[in-house]
Amino acid sequence: MRNKVMLTAVAFLVCVSSGVAVWAAASSDKVVALRRLTEPEYRNSIADIFGKDIVVKGMFEPGIRMGGMVAASSTVLSVTPVGFGSFSKMADSIAIQITGEKMREKLVSCAPKSAKAPDYACAADFFSQYGLMLYRRPMTADELKAQVRLANAMTKKTGDFYTGLRYGLAGLLQSPEFLFRKEVAVSAGGKGYSLEPYSRATRLSYLMWGTTPDTELLHAAATGELNTAAGLEKQVDRLLASPRLEAGMRAFFTDFLMLDTFDAVSKDALLYPKWAGAMAPSAREEALRNLVKLALQDNGDMRDLMTTRKTFINRSLAAIYNVDFSFDQEWVPYEFAPNSGRTGILTQVAMLSMFSHPGQSSPTKRGVALNEILLCEPTPTPPNNVDFSAINETNGPMKTVRERLMAHAQDKTCSSCHNAVDPIGLSLEGFDTIGGRRERENGEVIDVSATLQGKTFSGAGGLGEFLHGNPKYPACVARKLYSYANGVNAEEADATAFKVGYEAFKASGYRLRALLKGLVVSPEFFNSSAPIEEVSASHIKTASP
Amino acid sequence: MKLNRRFLLRGMFQGSAATMMVPFLDCFLDSKGQALAATGQKIPTRFNTFFFGLGLTTSLWVPKTTGQNYETTVQLKPLEAYKKKLNVFSGMRVMVDDNPNYQHWSGVAACATGIPPTKNAQFDSKTIDQQVADVIARGSRFKSVTATCSGDPKHSYSSLGGANTIPAETSPLALYTKLFGPGFQDPSSSDWKPDPQVMLQQSVLSAVADNRKRAMMNLGSADKARLDQYFTSVRETELQLAAELQRPEVVAKVAIPTAPEEMIANYALPNVQKITPLMARLGAIALATDQTRVFNLSIAEPGSNMYVPGDPLGYHVTTHMEAIDPVLGYQPRVSEYNIYTMELFAMLLKELDGIQEGDGTLLDHSLVFAFSDQSFAKTHAVDGIPMLVAGSASGRMKTGFHIAGASNPVSRVGLTLQKGLGMAVDSWGAGSMETRSAYTELLA
Structure with a gap:
């Protein structure tokens, strides 16, 4: 019986991968x-593989x-028991939906000989089809065999x-091969290591589409197309x-832009009643619509x-911007007046x-954030034992921030x-903590002049x-995109690693597609040094007494 | 063959449709009320942490005298009802050695690990609750449970070390669902029986765990450690399922509440005041029904952004900005916020002390470790950081004392706690905070 399982599985793998390289580490x-x-x-991958109806x-x-980007922590963090418990529950809930009566006709491509008994061929078919999409590479014969078993x-x-099938699929969905993107590199002939084709496809896809590679990209990996300059460019152009x-x-x-931090933002409703429930998602959407x-x-x-005065607004944002919102649609394009200060x-x-x-607004918080986000200039933490009393005699002579x-x-x-x-933040003091325009603070006209560099x-x-006009800003965009693409800390990244991308960005007049393409087609993009094999020092550093 | 409760239970499930019908009553306890008469199983000792940001005001919280029967201070007043069940540690020192004093962090890490942190926002070892859980959690459903009262899952001071913080539950409904949603059966229910679905889930996890060797192939050492943590997490979920197949031996008589409503969790004090007692109650019931033996609760982050509506500065900014009143000698507005945090701590103690089990309350069978990030937040000072320990660990810890730390390292408190919990630990902490010296006068 055992041999039969294996033979079926292997036969199937050979069948699906005929003409393409069989993946094996x-x-x-x-x-x-x-x-x-x-x-x-995770959400995009599930939606693209199984359909947008699947509830996650x-x-x-x-x-x-880390270094301004959450993406950089993806290569550092593991999965805690609480995190795994949640992944495990989600896996089961997704698998129930896919194999349930409502969706199985659409999502399970073969029918079992009997609905009450194992069907090796159908199960192998199911797992190799979805395993390829979930693992972003063909499953190995052993993996397929284990899943069918x-x-x-x-x-x-x-x-x-x-x-x-449900339990088998739940297993796939909580396995490390799905929950972690493994970037595998092969020796590049004395020149360090270079990503193998499926890892290339995966990196490209999550960078550009934020999701698992589609069939065509996986095919380009399987045929070796992604390892040729022309093949790579063809796929990159398609993705772009x-x-x-x-x-x-x-x-x-x-x-x-750290828009994810909005989830933890609260505003004092007593002081700022305009800040209603849906404001944070609205504001985040406004920023994203502008960028797109x-x-x-x-x-x-x-x-x-x-510098643009063009934006998109909805009803809640219109209240903060003091704009009459008399439109039918939820979102409308809007252009601020030249004297709006926006x-x-x-x-x-x-x-x-x-x-x-x-x-209350905070020029320091705004300045620190914009310096880090837009100019890649993090601010060190203030020295210890600073007494801030001197700057808070609000009843005294110092009325403004x-x-x-x-x-x-x-x-x-x-x-x-x-x-x-401070100059960055002070120049924005004409706007209160929720982004409303203001002229005065504690009765004084706000001075928004600033001197920087x-x-x-x-x-x-x-x-x-x-x-x-500051060249540090586009250079920072390039650095952050590189950090995002490769999961590395932007502050530790060597500028030569994204130099080609940056040059293309600059030459194009700072078009994002040019930066993306320049970055990923540059010869360095898929190169890597070998990982460190041994820990050189104890994980727990103990200071000398 | 020795017959015990678990054996009987298993037997009943496998052998027949008979159901367990006896609610667990005090008559099952031995004369001391601490051990189950039939099995010798003791009421487990539990551990809690409570994190409150921004410390307290030294002149207003530190009692004038040491030892027992000290006069309650202004800022300890909210804890007056639990004074006899509380130990207060003042004057404890945080040593940072060659590391910077990371603002709003070094104090947290020192209290929770006994180690001066080498990185901001990261712990250099497992936190104390996880070290304790490794020893006392066996057999309970969750190794530990962590919740926060201001809505951000990052406000957790329970960590596996490094950046691996265990995320906190952020709403009473989320905490309720984790504890008493799917997978939970009321131990006092008359038709309690193991759920066959759980056994199927176990097979899935065991298949996932079987891939370990293959998954570890060709990894560098740092990634190996990360994947190792992943498989440890898989193992813990397996243990959780195994626990779900066993009816917990519950001594306390508690009713499982109905699901709370979804509510706004943020920094506004009225919301925090609404959520804290709900979180505390759910945590207490989880402990009483042996869903977990370690419960962690935080108000918010170190450098708490909590605010009273209408106060444009809020707690954190006020600590830095408010001048010290020349007549009073302290920051009056900050002091009010300090007191709010002690009132929130009292809410946790109230829930723990409100559950009777055996010869005492859940609080009597627990240790509750409350700590902060700063002593004097205005200047980011850490020496004299407030540390409070409630509960007597089932009689192993004497209570009602004020200990003046005299610049001894904060790690002495952590070591004392572990010894109080009966853990075999000789030394704790690292660098100049490494200590072998517990407060033995508190150990019974």
Whole structure:
């Protein structure tokens, strides 16, 4: 019986992979990265493999931001018991839906000889079809055999073929091969290591479409096409031309602009009643719509994100922007007046409200965030034992935040960082903690002038112009995209790793597609050094007494 | 062959349709009320942590005298009802050695691991609750359960080390569903029986675990460790399922509540005040019904952004910005916030102390470790960080004391807790906080 299972499985694998290379790990291969799927990656993958009707409900362990990007933590984090418990439940719930009576006709491509008994061929068919999509490579003969064996055992226990499939599929969905993207590299002939074709397809697909590779991309991996310059370019052009690029870039923009942090933003409803329940999702959507329109639909200059007065609004946002909302649609394009003080994403509700306190704007938070996000310049934590009393005599002579912050300039330790951060935030002080326009604070007219790197400007408009002309901004976009694509810390990335992409970006007048293409077709993109085999020092560092 | 309760239960399930009908009553306890008369099984000792950000105001919380019968201070007033069940540690020192004092972090990590953190926002070892859970959790359904009262799953100070924080449940409904949703059966129910579905799930997990060797192939050492953690998590879920097939031996008489409503969880104090007692109650019932033996609750993050509606600054910014009142000698607004946090801690103690089991309450059979990130938040100071320990660990810990730490390392408290829980630990902490010296005067 056992032999029969194996023979069927192997035969099937050979059959599906006739003419293509059978995937099998060689002992000389190296796993150069193990990337835990993010929540959007997981959701998109399930929707693309099984259809958008599948309900995915459950908790995803949060990532952490490293070097400004959550993507960088995907190569560092593991799965905790709580996280696995949730993955396990989700796997079962998804598998129940797929094998249930309602969807099985559409999703299970073969019919068993009997619905009450194991059917090796049908089960093998099912698992190799979905295994390929879930593992992003053909399953090995051993893997397929093990999965069929599990399903058959469960069918025997329950007397139902589809229940067997359910448990087998639940197994696939909670296996590390699905929950982690394994990037496997092969020796590149004395020049380090280079990703094997399926890992290339996977990296390209999650970068550009935010999801698992489609059949055509997997085929290009199987035939070796992705390992040729022409074949790679053909696939990259296809991915770039597809409307599915939007989903992928929305995921990148969300990480890049830290829009995921909105989930933890609260505003004081007593002080800011306009901040109602749906505000955070609205503001996040506004930012994403802007990015998609400018960067993808209009193929525009990414620097214009700093200065454009065009946006999209819905009813809740209109209240904050003081715009009469008399439209039928949920979202409408809107252009702010030239004297509105609004300038690109800098003055949208999202960026202004995320980096503020619940009841008060914070020039420092805004400055720190924008420096890190847009210029890749992280701010070190303030020195210890700083007494902030001096800057908080709100009843005393210092009425505005500016005056209080300027007190930092008196102190050398503080000024080194605050001089780089505060001007950005102070120029945005014309907007309150939820992004509403204001002229005064505690009765005083707000001074929004700023001097940064020897350039003096005024207000958000001045900041927008300053950033538009600052070459560090597009260089930072390139650095962050590289970090996102490869799961590395942007602060630790060597600029040569994304140099080709950046040059293409610049030469195109800062078009996002040019950056994407330049980055992924550059010879370095799939190269890797070998992973470290041994731990050089104890994980737990103990300081000397 | 020795007959025990588990054996009987298994026998009944496999042999017949007979159902377990005896609710677990105090008459099953021996004369001391601590061990089940028939099986010798003791009421398990539980462990809780409570994290509150931004410390307290030294002049307002530290009692004037040490030992027992100290005069309750302004900021300990909310805990007055539990004074005799509480130990208060003042003057404990956080040593950072060659590392920076990571603001709003070094204190947290020192209290939770006894190790000065080498990285911001990461622990250099498992946190104390996980170290304790490794020893005391055996047989309970969840090794540990973690919840937070302000809505962000990252506000968890329970960690497997490094960046592997165990995410917190963020709403009473989520916590309820985890504990008493699918997979839970009321141990006092008359028709309790193992769910055959659970056994099928076990087969799936065992197949996943069987792939371990193949999955580990060709990995570098760091990724090996990560995948190893993944398989440890698989194993823990297997143990959870195994526990679901066993009826817990429950001493307390508690009713399983109905599911709470979905509610807004954020930094607004009224919401936190609404959610904290619900989280505390669910945690207490989970402990009493042996769903877990380790429950962690946090108000919010270190450097808490909690705010009273209408206060534009909120707690964290107020600690830095508010001037010290020259007459009072402290920050009056900050002091109010400090007291709110102690009131929230009292809500947890109330729920634990409200459940009777055997000769005492759930609190008597627990240790509850409350700690913070700063001593004087205004300047990010950590020396004299407030540490409070409630409960007597089933009689192993003496209570009602104020211990003046005299700049001893905070790790002494952690070591004392572990010894109080009966763990075989000789030393705890690292660097200059490594200690072999528990507060033996508190150990019974």
